[in-house]
Amino acid sequence: MGKEIHVTRERVEELAKGISRTEEFVRLMTYYRCAIMEIQTKLNVLNAELSLQYDRNPFESIESRLKSPESIVEKMVRRGIPITVEDMEQEMTDIAGIRVICSFQEDLYSLAELLVEQDDVLLLSRKDYIANPKPNGYRSLHLLLDIPIFLYKGKRHMRVEVQFRTIAMDFWASVDHKLKYKKTLRDPEKVVAKLKVCADTLAQMDAEMEEIRRTIDADGDIE
Secondary structure, three states: OOOOOOOOHHHHHHHHHHHHOOHHHHHHHHHHHHHHHHHHHHHHHHHHHHHHHHOOOOEEEEEEEEOOHHHHHHHHHHOOOOOOHHHHHHHOOOOEEEEEEEOOHHHHHHHHHHHHOOOOOEEEEEEEOOOOOOOOOOOOEEEEEEEEEEEOOEEEEEEEEEEEEEHHHHHHHHHHHHHHOOOOOOOHHHHHHHHHHHHHHHHHHHHHHHHHHHHHHHHOOOO
16 A cells, blocks of 8 residues: 555545535445445344344344545545545445444354355455454454345445444444544553553453353353
């Protein structure tokens, strides 16, 4: 990857406003929304089926998002990608995103595996930040999927990033994200170190909760 390019916020907003008004951009965003709906439907079906089999829901919640035009353009400018809808679709892999929040880490992996095993889902990449956390303590399982959507005039393949987290992982990531925007921290290194400790503590809690779940599954209700 070449040197990153930086431009003013005003220039990013100007470029984003221009491209977001084009028919091609509006159509592409509609395709991404359809791809998100396809993945969400698959996950909801799995959740319903597995809840009957195991008498509990594999995931607690599911959220989706499309990157804003400003976020898309800012990243493209920074990476030196031409600001066109065609390059946007080819070069950007995180425009459409889904986040699945599970109670237990084991459910997270099982659900991800079942999703990828479906005939019309193609796994493009897998990044396991649970087995290999980021240096700051971030944990999550990231899948980049290719999913077909069926349109009036044929089929089109779209890419969707799906993140799987436990409740604890999502809580930590949410707090970390908010603190990144605090520009007046007097001792940012100390905050980063404390967040890393919190991440490790929550990971241990996830492991202990998993052990409790396994005990319940094996022995029945705990008195």
